[in-house]
Amino acid sequence: MIQQFYPQTPHTYRFELNKDMHLxxxxxxxxxxxxxxxxxHGHTYFINITIAGDQLDEMGFLIDFKVIKSLVHKRYDHTVLNDHPEFKQKFPTTEQVAHEIWVTIHNKLKTLPHQPKCLQVLVRETPTSYVVYRPKTEELL
Structure with missing residues (x-):
């Protein structure tokens, strides 16, 4: 197992969940x-999603890891990003991919009664290049 280090975003939530995946x-x-x-051209993207909150659901999760994976991996793995509707009006740059992943996760989290928050999405496009998307405070509401 390779130890990964990520840029951190300060917060005061009790729990922080990080989900890694590649596609x-x-x-x-x-x-x-x-x-x-x-x-x-293609990439093997490496993605890290950070979710935080003070309350857990009835199973004791902020959100089940498999839900996060299904929202992102199923949507984008082995596809042409330009073909997705969210990239019809903007180019699928690493920055825009990180933002769209955040939007997808954020919209799911808003439906949960305990209201966890997606604090950042990291998308690594190559071994030496990555983008971190962090929403403004007002976007988390």
Whole structure:
């Protein structure tokens, strides 16, 4: 097992959950300034999702790990990101992928009675490049 270290976001919640996953997907950035990235290519993305809260559900979870995986992995693994509706009006950059994963997780968490919060989403596109998306405080409400 490889030990992973992540940028931390300070918070005062009692519980913090981190879910790691990886998925394979292709994309392209259809812009003249994107260089080689304007052509279809693929990545094995590494994703870390941080969820926090003070209350647990009736099973003792902030959220079941498998729910998080099903929301992200099932949606994007072995797909062309440009084909997803959320990327029809914007390019599927690593920044936008991180944001869309946060939106998906946030929308699910809002339906839970104990209201955990997604504090950050890290998307690693290559071994040397990653993006962290952290919502503004007002987005967590």
């Amino acid at each position: 394979s997907a292709a994309h392209f950035i259809p812009h003249d300034d994107a260089g080689n990235c304007q052509y279809m």
